[in-house]
Amino acid sequence: MGLVVQKYGGSSVADAEGIKRVAKRIVEAKKNGHQVVVVVSAMGDTTDELIDLAEQVSPMPSGREFDMLLTAGERISMALLAMAIKNLGHSAQSFTGSQAGVITDSVHNKARIIDVTPGRIRTALDEGNIAIVAGFQGVSQDKKDITTLGRGGSDTTAVALAAALDAEVCEIYTDVDGVFTADPRVVKKAKKIDWISFEDMLELAASGSKVLLHRCVEYARRYNIPIHVRSSFSGLQGTWVSSAPIKQGDQKVEQAIISGVAHDTSEAKVTVVGVPDKPGEAASIFRAIANAEINIDMVVQNVSAASTGLTDISFTLPKTEGRKAIDALEKAKNVIGFDSLRYDDQIGKISLVGAGMKTNPGVTAGFFEALSDAGVNIELISTSEIRISVVTRADDVSEAVRAVHTAFGLDSDSDEAVVYGGTGR
Amino acid sequence: MGLVVQKYGGSSVADAEGIKRVAKRIVEAKKNGHQVVVVVSAMGDTTDELIDLAEQVSPMPSGREFDMLLTAGERISMALLAMAIKNLGHSAQSFTGSQAGVITDSVHNKARIIDVTPGRIRTALDEGNIAIVAGFQGVSQDKKDITTLGRGGSDTTAVALAAALDAEVCEIYTDVDGVFTADPRVVKKAKKIDWISFEDMLELAASGSKVLLHRCVEYARRYNIPIHVRSSFSGLQGTWVSSAPIKQGDQKVEQAIISGVAHDTSEAKVTVVGVPDKPGEAASIFRAIANAEINIDMVVQNVSAASTGLTDISFTLPKTEGRKAIDALEKAKNVIGFDSLRYDDQIGKISLVGAGMKTNPGVTAGFFEALSDAGVNIELISTSEIRISVVTRADDVSEAVRAVHTAFGLDSDSDEAVVYGGTGR
Incomplete structure (x- = not known):
């Protein structure tokens, strides 16, 4: 039996009972002969409470101090988890991101991991301990300051340590049973996916699926x-994300043609109206946006x-x-030379994802027909080799997702309700 | 203007308002031209809440994990304090005990500082920052584990950094105006002491005064x-503790004959009855106590x-x-050879402290007369060169303290009420 990294989100360790329940699960893995490294998020609402305190003392908290503050959250949960494990008769040691060797760049609040040097973790494991590591945090390479990895950072900590x-x-424990063919809050007949390739999972994450973050x-x-x-x-088998299909029992899981339908209503659409149709115009628009450090998603240019x-x-x-994008474009209006700007935040995006569409030419047509029938x-339309996305009115999104899910035969036969919630950080 | 270390206890930073108030005071010192290092405790009840959580997950939390848990408290307060200072337009950086170079031994929950290497603090100061340091915590020299210094540890952090x-x-900010000639909760006419020598302060601390800890x-x-x-x-001048009297305005503060009256009702008395009066008997009793790692205070042997x-x-x-002492003695009963043990926890100790008693022979007599008149x-009686202590019934302590305070002319002429409370850790 080899080494397993387990990650538990904030909702799994929301209170003392949750911590004791998680401790039991960790001890199970250890009893099964694994070396176990656990990455843990802050308890339940701790992070929100700390943010609230910060806002009370300063409207614009410094990034360095904000990170120092937030990392107290995992320090609490990891120490309590180590205590709970010891109370079950197994040895455990907790480590901060810095102690675990999670080295990052210096961009506070959304640092990127640039190296992991887990010498102390390795030693703790070799001495028979379960190692508990604070998720979401690291230490900057140059200044040795405490950093945080931003939203979903604990998952990244877990994968980086793994x-x-x-x-x-790398087991990511959360409050849902796995990754689904669509958001079960929208599609009651959504099915849990047994296995999905890294590529399809990346497209789903980029298209609005919240269970795992793209990074x-x-x-x-x-x-x-x-x-x-x-x-x-539940302790049930969840969703495996890997390069090749896994076996479940005697059966090899098949690659599905379509992995799932994702949706996203967190985006807005900006239209730059009356742009002279000559070389360099689009470049000057997106240079202005890039200079404001704004990431954009889909781009469409109308026929002139x-x-x-x-x-x-x-x-x-x-x-x-x-707001930032509109300001940046207005400032560059004379340089770019356009008539006006339109801003629309009542849009939604629906994406169909699956490597199978590369070899199944009817997928695009079927997608548009399903939307039309609904x-x-x-x-707007945007495609990659294994994804088709469209932008619609926000009000149409739920209906569109259900229609597409049914049209591609993804609906479950069972009527069982699925529990679904957030994943913590 | 030189470097000032300021320490703020948990009651001073109990909420966002407290933190903002303390931030203003710190900025004042900086504006007056000082380099400022601030040592801060955990906010208000944070430590108690963390201890409560620990007890919920484990009846006997491991020392290492308990320290990891508790140190989250200062991490929160120091980050918030740095933010609040920045919000006032001054630069500040917070540092954990480890980052500040507070090196300790490995005795978790009551570690001792063995070295301070404040290179990062010095750099932060040289770059014009106010440095905020977590009190009560350090990092162990051998294992690089997080440690805590035990009760009153933040004061020790402050003095060690200074x-x-x-x-x-080293300015110790608290919720009282300074050190008083007696506990103002017991003696309404207690006076604030302007200056006291290290020696007298040590005796007061050892005799039950809670404002500063002995260590x-x-x-x-x-x-x-x-x-x-x-x-x-209040911002008023408090009590100076130093080797030589300080000046206040044009006046040199005089050394008082008697510094104050301390009392302590946290002790119990053990009497070992019927001990054979021969060499080595006392030694075997106190060897049994020492082996159980119990510190004792006063010792009296009756005439045989x-x-x-x-x-x-x-x-x-x-x-x-x-409990531990009784168990240790019972276990060694056959070796020591005594008849029985008596345990009395209804006692109190009153101590009169002052270097002046060395050269004023009437002090001891006056002390006993005051008690007798009351x-x-x-x-029991115990004395040092600059202290006399007696043990009485616990019920008599308050009356005894007031009588002695009056007899030695320590009563204040003013009838103003004094605010008094705990000092945090």
Whole structure:
């Protein structure tokens, strides 16, 4: 039996009872002969409470101090978890991100891991301990300051440690049973996916699926670490994310043609109206956006009207960046030379994801037919080799997701309700 | 203007308002031209809440994990304090005990500081920052594990940093106006002491005065760091503790004959009855106690009754150690050879402290007369060069303290009420 990294989110360790329940599950893995490294998030609402305190003392807290503050959350949960494990008669030691060797860049609040040097973890394991590591945090390479990895950071900590320790698997425990063919809150007949490739999971994550974050899956793919997303409550097999299909019992899990339908209503659409249709115009628009450090998603340029020599350019971006984008474009209006800006935050995006579409030419047509049959109007289209995305009115999103899910035969036969919630950080 | 170390206890930073108030006071010192290092405790009840959580997951939490847990408290308060200072337009950086170079031994929950290497603090100061340091915590020299210094540890952190940074003064901010000639909750006419020598302060601390802990004063005396105990609420001059009297305005503060009256009701008395009066008997009793790692305070041996050749030996110790002491003695009963044990936790100790008693022979007589006039019966007596202590019934302590305070002319002329409370850790 090899080394297993387990990650537990904030909802799994929300109180003393949760911590004791998780401790039992960890001890099970140890009893089964594994070396066990556990990555843990802050308890339940701790992070929100700390953010609230910060806002009370300062409207614009410094990044360095904000990270120092937030990392207290995991320090509490990891120490309590180590105590609970010891109380079950097994030895455990907790380690901060810094002690665990999680080295990051210096971008506070959203640092990136640049190296993992888990010498102390390795020693603790070799001495027979279960190692508990604070998720979401690291230490900066240059200044030795405490950093945090941003939203979903604990998952990335787990995968990075799994890679550095050459783990057999990185188990992400959460409050859902795994990754589903669609968001079960929208599609009651959504099915749990037994196995999904890194590539399809990356597209789902980029298209609005919240169970795993893009950065974490990207990291796992780079180091070829299988991820097992599963419930910390049920103990059932969840979803395996890996490069090749896994076996369940005697059966090899088949690659599905379509992995799932994702949706996203967190984006807005900006349309730059009356742009002169000549070389360099689009570049100047997106240079202005890039200089404001805004990431955009889809881009569409309309066909130019021959009579005016003017065209419209639309793009989507997170709603939270909307204000900044409009300001940046207004400031560059004279340089770019456009008529006006339109801002629309009542849009939604529906994406169909599956490597099978590369070899099944009817998928695109089937997708558009399903939307048409449901009376959903398409405003923008964007595709990759294994994904088709469309932008519609926000109000149409749920209906569109259900229609597409049914059309591609993804609906479950069972009527059982699925428990679904957030994943913590 | 030189370097000042300021320490704020948990009651001074109990909420966002408290933190903002303390931030203003710190900025004042910086504006006055000082380099400022601030040592801060955990906010208000944070430590108690963390201890409560620990008890919920484990009846006997491991020392290492308990320290990891508790140190989250200062991490929160120091980050918030740094944010609040920045919000006032001044630069500040927070540092954990480990980052500040507070190196300790490996005795978890009550580690001792063995070295301070404040390189990062010095750099932060040289770059114009106010440095905020977590009190009460350090990192062990051998294992690099997080440790805590035990009760009153933040004061010790402050004095140790002041020594390592060669500070002008270590200011201990608390919720009282300074050190008083007696506990103002017992003696309404107690006076604030303007200056007191390290020696007298050590005796007061050892005799039950709670404002400064013995360990902290001992550290300050060794490195000759003046301590200024003062209120974080009033901003008034408090009590200076140093080797030589300080000046206030044009006046040199005089050395008082008697510094104050301390009392302590946290001790119990053990009497070993019927001990054979021969060499080695006392040694075997106190070897049994020492082997159980119990610190004792006063010891008295009665005159042996010639008829029996037996004597009684009494000693006092913290009530919290009472059970352990009785068990240790019972276990060694055959070796020591005594008749029985008596345990009495209804005692109190009153101590009169002052270097002046060395050259004023009437002090001892005056002390006993005052107690006698107040009808207080003396059970044990112990003296040092600058202190007389007696043990009485616990019920008599308050009356005895007031009588002695009046007899030695310590009563204040003013009738103003004094605010008094705990000092945090």
